[in-house]
Amino acid sequence: MQYCPKCKINIRGTKKCCPLCQGRLEGEGEAPIFPVLKKRKVSNVSFFKICVFAWILLMITMFWIDYVTGNQFAWPGVVRVAGCFALADLGVGMYYHSNILKVVTIEIYFGMLVGYYIDKKTGFYGWSLSWMIPAFFLALVLITMIMGSILKLYIVDYVIYLAVDVLASLLQIIPIYREQNPFPYAAAASIAILLGFASYIVLFRFRDLKNASSKYMNI
Numbered sequence: 001m002q003y004c005p006k007c008k009i010n011i012r013g014t015k016k017c018c019p020l021c022q023g024r025l026e027g028e029g030e031a032p033i034f035p036v037l038k039k040r041k042v043s044n045v046s047f048f049k050i051c052v053f054a055w056i057l058l059m060i061t062m063f064w065i066d067y068v069t070g071n072q073f074a075w076p077g078v079v080r081v082a083g084c085f086a087l088a089d090l091g092v093g094m095y096y097h098s099n100i101l102k103v104v105t106i107e108i109y110f111g112m113l114v115g116y117y118i119d120k121k122t123g124f125y126g127w128s129l130s131w132m133i134p135a136f137f138l139a140l141v142l143i144t145m146i147m148g149s150i151l152k153l154y155i156v157d158y159v160i161y162l163a164v165d166v167l168a169s170l171l172q173i174i175p176i177y178r179e180q181n182p183f184p185y186a187a188a189a190s191i192a193i194l195l196g197f198a199s200y201i202v203l204f205r206f207r208d209l210k211n212a213s214s215k216y217m218n219i
């Protein structure tokens, strides 16, 4: 232990000088009381800034290629969209890194949007509406339930996700109504299953739903 002869105090840990009088210390220092955390070389914020910078460069390059080639190719547009999704994805992942369920949920919604976009850009055959989005909604509810039990969440903590998923799945009615969905049965089935699930929650888990909504409304 270190000792300051002027102030007559013992000092724990290792100090260069006395914290009171800044004078010289006697004796040997000891291991620090608090664990020393390794400082990360690049903080999350600067990592994200680097990514934003790379994204800006990518955007400029792609617009430049479009300009030079007179919009001859489709791929710079695809790269731009992919770049935007990648950056948004990274941002979400870093912002909600402590809430894995939120990250997974947002990723799945991203996936649906990307699928819909690709479908629309490649002739709009409707496969995203017919198969991909209905399957993603079912997977979303299943994954939410599985993660809820794996992470040992209370249903109060994730029932709001399920409610949002059910409401979002109702949006599938719009393309069916506008006759944009060439095979609407899977979408209809996924809406029906999610509504059935929602009625189960409302009937048998009403207290959890009420607690969750009051919890979220109060914030």
Ligand SMILES: [Zn+2]
Pocket: 004, 005, 006, 007, 008, 018, 019, 020, 021, 022, 023
């Ligand atoms: Zn001192």
